[in-house]
Amino acid sequence: MAESFGQNLIELLPNLRRFALSITRSATKADDLVQITCEKALANQTSYQSGTRLDAWLFRIMRNSWIDQIRRDKTGGTKVDIDDAFDLAGEDGRTITENSLMVKTTQNAISRLPDDQREVLVLICVEELSYQETASLLDVPIGTVMSRLARARKKVADAMGINAQLTRSSKSEEL
Amino acid sequence: MKQEFSDEQLMAYADGELEPLQASEIETALAEDELLTDRLALFIESRAGAALAMDPLLKEPVPANLQASIEAMIADSEADQADRPATTNPPNVVAFPTRLRRLLPSYEMAAAASIALIVGGVVGFSLSGTTNSPDNVVIASSLTALSRADVVAAMTSVASGDEIALEDGSRFRAIASFEDENDNLCREVEIDSLDVSTVVAVACAENAIWNIRFTVVAASVENGYAPASSLEALDAYLQAVGAGDPLSDEAEQSALALLRN
Numbered sequence: 001m002a003e004s005f006g007q008n009l010i011e012l013l014p015n016l017r018r019f020a021l022s023i024t025r026s027a028t029k030a031d032d033l034v035q036i037t038c039e040k041a042l043a044n045q046t047s048y049q050s051g052t053r054l055d056a057w058l059f060r061i062m063r064n065s066w067i068d069q070i071r072r073d074k075t076g077g078t079k080v081d082i083d084d085a086f087d088l089a090g091e092d093g094r095t096i097t098e099n100s101l102m103v104k105t106t107q108n109a110i111s112r113l114p115d116d117q118r119e120v121l122v123l124i125c126v127e128e129l130s131y132q133e134t135a136s137l138l139d140v141p142i143g144t145v146m147s148r149l150a151r152a153r154k155k156v157a158d159a160m161g162i163n164a165q166l167t168r169s170s171k172s173e174e175l
Numbered sequence: 176m177k178q179e180f181s182d183e184q185l186m187a188y189a190d191g192e193l194e195p196l197q198a199s200e201i202e203t204a205l206a207e208d209e210l211l212t213d214r215l216a217l218f219i220e221s222r223a224g225a226a227l228a229m230d231p232l233l234k235e236p237v238p239a240n241l242q243a244s245i246e247a248m249i250a251d252s253e254a255d256q257a258d259r260p261a262t263t264n265p266p267n268v269v270a271f272p273t274r275l276r277r278l279l280p281s282y283e284m285a286a287a288a289s290i291a292l293i294v295g296g297v298v299g300f301s302l303s304g305t306t307n308s309p310d311n312v313v314i315a316s317s318l319t320a321l322s323r324a325d326v327v328a329a330m331t332s333v334a335s336g337d338e339i340a341l342e343d344g345s346r347f348r349a350i351a352s353f354e355d356e357n358d359n360l361c362r363e364v365e366i367d368s369l370d371v372s373t374v375v376a377v378a379c380a381e382n383a384i385w386n387i388r389f390t391v392v393a394a395s396v397e398n399g400y401a402p403a404s405s406l407e408a409l410d411a412y413l414q415a416v417g418a419g420d421p422l423s424d425e426a427e428q429s430a431l432a433l434l435r436n
Contacts, residue, residue: 004253006253010242014233042248043414071335072348102224107228110229131190139423153217154217160224
């Protein structure tokens, strides 16, 4: 028997928290956002098209809720400090995993990416959505997704110590 | 002549997203171009690196209170579906009060403010700002602001995310615009009155009239901000009526321009 909507939702909670953390960069805000997202998802479950990716559908709800929240915060005078990059390894040391230096460095690089680049990186490279799924989720053309993703990956590669000299675009390349 | 490939093409190849024809062109070129191989490696390694870096977050246990809260929501929702006869009762707004009553007490922050909830009463206020609906009497003490001409003007002009001062010094904030099930433009707004109450309202434009669909009056918050519990009531309402996703800034601007004409 197929799993219920609720069971699927519970199974995706870790993924929802991870995406929430990557867009809010705050453990508290992330958990609030997961809660709001699940509520909306349950209330609107009839509008989910079975056969499509449930995680992509949930990420979309989450992202719209977050945008709505930012608008409130913006007019309310609550400032989100851009430099206060959230430590993706866990704000309060909840992550027990012993991270290698490389992992730590990569996490920091992802934290410092502009929001629009970080979300495509996480959706595609981490949550393994396709370019098209990501473009639909964000309501942007696929070309925009690709250029954001390429820029994000060059920055991450740079932080990982992969030679940035090699990333020049083909136009400037004459050997 | 050596064929050139953009970063996006190489990246798409690394991600298995390139069309077969282009992919085979890249494969041919890779065989004799070491630099191209290195550029491709960057995209393969950065993907693997990002996935590895974010992996620990997936293994982090979901906080027990969050898990419990969501499991309770699911149980509620499933009980709801079991109660409901399968084919009768087409979905409509009648479902809302039931849902709201159930949701509100479960919120962690519900104790934050006293909330007067006025739900379901549809109050018309025309674009000229005059009203004579008898329903108005019921809510006049808290909602007079919403029938005023300057508020109506703000409804059709202030972009979501912006805030303006109204004539009497109260603050008007536009939060979001969306379309209801009949494609009417609806706006979610907040007004901080001078008596420090905050009105959270959803109104929809129908035949040049803004009809109030939903209001919550949240009293006495120091910073004049709608407390979380009132917003949760609003969210429950929006879910119940099947509100569409928030309009983009551009879509909102053109919808508002149409209303002003």
